[in-house]
Amino acid sequence: MHPFPRRALLAGLPFLAAPGILRAQGTWPQRPVRLLVPYAPGGGTDIFARSLSEGLSQVLGQTVVVENRPGANGSIGSDVVARAEPDGHLFLVDTGSHIMNSYVMSLSYQPLRDFAPVSLLSRYPLLLTASGAAPFRDVAGLVAAARAAPRTIGFGTSDAAISYAGNLFTRLAGIEMVEIPYRGAAPILNDLVAGHLPTGWNSTVAATQHLAAGRIRALGVTTTTRTPLLPEVPTLAEAGVRGYDFAGWYAMVGPAALPPAIATRMHDAVEKTLQIPRVRERLAAIGADLGVMGPAELAGFLREDDARWAQAARDGLITRVQ
Incomplete structure (x- = not known):
């Protein structure tokens, strides 16, 4: 008889319990x-x-x-x-x-x-974007409008990190806006383009084609430096929201x-x-x-x-x- 119990031998050879995974390492990927x-x-x-x-x-x-x-x-x-x-x-x-x-x-x-x-x-930096139909054309205009009529301007968000970006903005700017959650960036952009949503938070990746076509406007980027992709768009800190930094x-x-x-x-x-x-x-x-x-x-x-x-x-x- 072997001096070690069979259970101990198996415990020392964990690959025996998952041969499929071990084979996958050698030939991976085996399928799409x-x-x-x-x-x-x-x-x-x-x-x-x-x-x-x-x-x-x-x-x-x-x-x-x-x-x-x-x-x-x-x-x-x-x-x-x-x-x-x-x-x-x-x-x-x-x-x-x-x-x-x-x-x-x-x-x-x-x-x-x-x-x-x-x-x-x-x-990547995030963007504060606005509908072309919105009356404000920059961060200062948005902040002034929000202060004049608290909780009347909505901002679209699509996940927790983007929600944080939007709520950090309202906190640092000292304004009250209404967060409108969406299931993804595309529905936000659709509503911005159609004029159903005044502002939204998006990644540069999602928003680039709409900005290039002039369907929406970028008011500011969330990082402390401007993005080379949109060098004319100020950082939110440059636009007056001191201390804003998020990527x-x-x-x-x-x-x-x-x-x-x-x-x-x-x-x-x-x-x-x-x-x-x-x-x-x-x-x-x-x-x-x-x-x-x-x-x-x-x-x-x-x-x-x-x-x-x-x-x-x-x-x-x-x-x-x-």
Whole structure:
């Protein structure tokens, strides 16, 4: 008889319990890879993911498809990925709301515990945008109008991070506006273009084509420096909202048990994809900052972001939805 019990031997060989996952590491990807975007089609996250997917298909030698699962501030789609088989064939592409959501709503998952970091894809400034039909043409005009008639001007938001951007603006500007939640950036932009919504908060990625066509106006960017994509648009701090500084980001994560080898290989594929000229040019043209991070760096970045939202909750800048 072997000196070690069979149970002990099995405990020391965890790969025996998951042979499919081990095989997937060697031959990954074995079938089409899905990028799940937890927001409606046409928004910034969706546009970015679709721009990335074509190049990833070329690099990975497998079809990469984008799947939209909007709802509940992105948490419905996140839950799908948290519960998925960790075989490297389903990834989540999300914004900063992925981390922030745990401070504003009840979740069936924990953003840091239940996901494996893969790659930070992009950082980007957000924009305060206005309908062409709105009577104000700059931040000073909006602030004056809001002070003259408190809670009569609406602003559209599409996720928790963008909600924070809008509410931080009203707090620092000392005005009262009405937040109008949407299921994605595209419906906000549609209502801005149609004149049904006076103001909205968007990523540069989502808003660029509408700004170029003159259908909406950009009043200010959320970062402390102007974006090269819209050099004529002032920062909100320059426009009179002192202390305003906020940037959005896109990241890719997988289920918590995703093998580290697959996470690394997907990150490497992302880096190679971003070196393809047509992909890089397309993403740069819509305002994406393509400074990526790998799994280990992204893990630290997400922990820092979590600490930021914990402090924002303590300071009363974000509140939990009942």
